[in-house]
Amino acid sequence: MAQTSTPGSSIMQRPSPPQSTDTPAWVSRLAWSLGSIAAFFVFWEVMALLIQHRHLPGPSVVFAAMMREAASGELLYHIGMTLYRVAIAFTLAMLIGSAIGIALGRNGKADRFFDTWLILFLNLPALVVIILCYVWFGRTELAAILAVAINKIPNAAVTVREGARSLSRDLAEMAHMYRFGYWRTLRHVTLPQLAPFFLAAARNGLSLVWKIVLVVELLGRSDGVGFQLGVYFHMFDVAMILAYALAFIFVVQIIEFGVLQPLGNRVNRWRR
Numbered sequence: 001m002a003q004t005s006t007p008g009s010s011i012m013q014r015p016s017p018p019q020s021t022d023t024p025a026w027v028s029r030l031a032w033s034l035g036s037i038a039a040f041f042v043f044w045e046v047m048a049l050l051i052q053h054r055h056l057p058g059p060s061v062v063f064a065a066m067m068r069e070a071a072s073g074e075l076l077y078h079i080g081m082t083l084y085r086v087a088i089a090f091t092l093a094m095l096i097g098s099a100i101g102i103a104l105g106r107n108g109k110a111d112r113f114f115d116t117w118l119i120l121f122l123n124l125p126a127l128v129v130i131i132l133c134y135v136w137f138g139r140t141e142l143a144a145i146l147a148v149a150i151n152k153i154p155n156a157a158v159t160v161r162e163g164a165r166s167l168s169r170d171l172a173e174m175a176h177m178y179r180f181g182y183w184r185t186l187r188h189v190t191l192p193q194l195a196p197f198f199l200a201a202a203r204n205g206l207s208l209v210w211k212i213v214l215v216v217e218l219l220g221r222s223d224g225v226g227f228q229l230g231v232y233f234h235m236f237d238v239a240m241i242l243a244y245a246l247a248f249i250f251v252v253q254i255i256e257f258g259v260l261q262p263l264g265n266r267v268n269r270w271r272r
Contacts, residue, residue, distance in 0.1 A: 041059045044058065044059050045059055054238070055236075056238070057238055057239040057242065061239050062242045062243050063243075063246075065239045065240050065242075065243040066244075066246065066247055069243060069244075069247075070247075074228075075243075075244070075247055077223070078223055078224055078225050078228050078244070079225060079247060079248065079251060081217075081221075081224045082213055082214075082224040082225045082226070082248070083251070085144060085145055085148060085213055085217075086148070086206075086210070086213050089145045089146075089148035089149040089152065089209060089213070090149075090152065090202075090206060090209050092145070092149045093148075093149040093150075093152035093153045093156055093205065094152075094156055094201065094202060094205070096149070096153050096156075097152065097153040097155065097156025097157040097160065097201065098156055098157075098160045098198065100153070100156075100160075101157040101160025101161040101162075101163070101164060101197075101201075102160060102161075102164045102194070104118070104157065104161045105160070105161040105163065105164020105165045106167075111161070118154055118157060118158065121150075121153070121154040122154040122155065122158060126212050129147055129150050129151050130147040130151075130215060130219060130220075131219070133147040133150070134147070134219065139220040139221070141221075144216045144217070144220060144221055147216050148209055148212050148213050148216055151208065151212050152205045152208060152209055152212075155201065155204060155205045155208060156201040156202075156205050159200050159201035159205075160194065160197050160198065160201055162197060163193065163194045163196070163198075164194065166193075167193055167194075171189050171193070174189075199260075199264050202260070203260055203264070206255075206260070210248075210252055213226065214226035214229065214248075217230075218230045225247075225248050228240075229241055229244055229245070232244070
């Protein structure tokens with residue numbers, strides 16, 4: 001007797017599509033990054049063993065010094081103080097710089113009047129600002145935070161100004177036609193368009209702040225990673241200098257890959 005196939009049986013017998021065995025892109029990037037870092041540390045260790053000089057300690061010596069500082073609590077304390085200054089100065093600079101950038105980007109006359117001053121502060125050496133802040137306000141916490149923030153403000157203002165210049169007039173007219181009001185327009189029309197520029201200002205500015213805060217601490221504070229680097233520089237303790245430097249770099253990378261990059265993917269999701 002001939003068997004007849006039913007729709008249900010044909011569906012059950014349909015072969016499943018082959019599953020992709022390709023490695024995810026982020027796994028491949030991570031593998032290459034880890035491989036590159038491992039190769040660097042191996043090369044570093046080999047060179048340290050060959051040269052045998054106290055000014056070139058191997059990574060094993062540096063990591064041992066780092067663990068001693070972490071166990072004593074000194075490493076976490078000084079990194080915490082640096083992060084505290086970065087957080088306050090960065091927030092202050094982003095708020096002031098973004099406000100200036102939006103104001104200049106939306107007002108052509110103000111932009112032309114203040115453009116020279118913005119360029120001047122953008123190119124003013126960071127060391128000059130730091131020294132002047134300590135001279136005028138003393139070697140205080142306020143002076144340290146102001147020195148970091150003032151160096152960051154022009155960077156944020158220039159980036160956000162470009163975003164304010166490119167705001168869509170059509171969306172603004174639509175919001176006016178539907179009577180959104182100022183705050184509703186700001187929230188639903190203006191800020192979403194400026195979000196990529198805020199993110200660019202944050203990432204570029206944060207990379208600048210990381211460098212400036214160490215100089216600020218080196219010159220005028222009694223704690224923080226920059227202060228510790230200065231102390232061990234005078235002692236010619238290269239192992240401790242590298243220990244604090246690597247710990248600082250590790251924290252910076254955590255913030256970059258754990259906070260800024262996911263935030264950037266979320267902000268730019270509308271482009272895909």
